Amino acid sequence: MNAFQRNESKETLFTFISAGDDPPKGDFPVQKKSPKLCGSNYPISIAFIVVNEFCERFSYYGMRAVLTLYFLSFFHWDENLSTAVYHAFSALCYFTPVIGAIMADSWLGKYKTIIYLSIVYVIGHLIKSVGAIPSLGNQAVHVVLSMVGLFLIALGTGGIKPCVSAFGGDQFEEEHTSERSKFFSIFYLSINAGSLISTFVTPVLRGDVKCFGEDCYALAFGVPAALMVLALGE
Numbered sequence: 001m002n003a004f005q006r007n008e009s010k011e012t013l014f015t016f017i018s019a020g021d022d023p024p025k026g027d028f029p030v031q032k033k034s035p036k037l038c039g040s041n042y043p044i045s046i047a048f049i050v051v052n053e054f055c056e057r058f059s060y061y062g063m064r065a066v067l068t069l070y071f072l073s074f075f076h077w078d079e080n081l082s083t084a085v086y087h088a089f090s091a092l093c094y095f096t097p098v099i100g101a102i103m104a105d106s107w108l109g110k111y112k113t114i115i116y117l118s119i120v121y122v123i124g125h126l127i128k129s130v131g132a133i134p135s136l137g138n139q140a141v142h143v144v145l146s147m148v149g150l151f152l153i154a155l156g157t158g159g160i161k162p163c164v165s166a167f168g169g170d171q172f173e174e175e176h177t178s179e180r181s182k183f184f185s186i187f188y189l190s191i192n193a194g195s196l197i198s199t200f201v202t203p204v205l206r207g208d209v210k211c212f213g214e215d216c217y218a219l220a221f222g223v224p225a226a227l228m229v230l231a232l233g234e
Contacts, residue, residue, distance in 0.1 A: 056164075069206070071085060120156045121156025124156055128146055132221050
């Protein structure tokens with residue numbers, strides 16, 4: 001067999017469809033398009049993702065805004081220990097995105113990773129809030145509950161970080177590139193808005209509201225916990 005015959009035999013492996021022919025139905029499944037927001041090209045799920053991110057950032061930065069004061073005045077730690085634990089927690093929050101990315105890419109996928117780690121996140125906030133109730137046990141109990149809560153919060157906030165924005169971008173169809181670009185602008189606006197508002201609101205809740213005869217850290221941590229529960233519900 002010469003070279004031309006070999007090429008010709010290879011070409012018979014391909015089936016050519018003319019412009020007027022209908023493609024085989026089995027090879028080209030019709031995909032259902034997701035519901036749109038107010039008749040636009042934005043999927044309705046985008047609204048929930050933006051609200052979710054606002055609540056998540058509010059809960060994280062709101063809790064962190066009073067964390068060092070919590071160590072100093074509630075645990076009566078010195079400044080060196082308080083600063084060390086605070087920065088160890090922050091460092092862990094920036095390490096756990098690696099864990100979240102591995103879970104999403106190799107195991108659960110983005111959606112399930114967000115859901116499962118958000119549940120971990122909520123549990124961490126609730127444990128942290130309970131640990132700030134003065135009448136609950138001695139200082140050792142408060143420290144253990146707070147450290148467990150902070151570890152779960154770090155795992156949750158870092159774990160979902162590499163997934164949420166990518167999951168939002170996946171909601172758009174390929175031809176809606178301008179809408180996808182605007183979504184990311186709104187998405188990062190919600191991040192900054194949640195962070196900014198929480199840093200003003202949470203210290204006010206701690207200092208201006210009294211509970212158990214002293215500064216109300218339980219409320220200051222409880223409101224971010226409630227916002228995270230709302231984010232999970234979204």
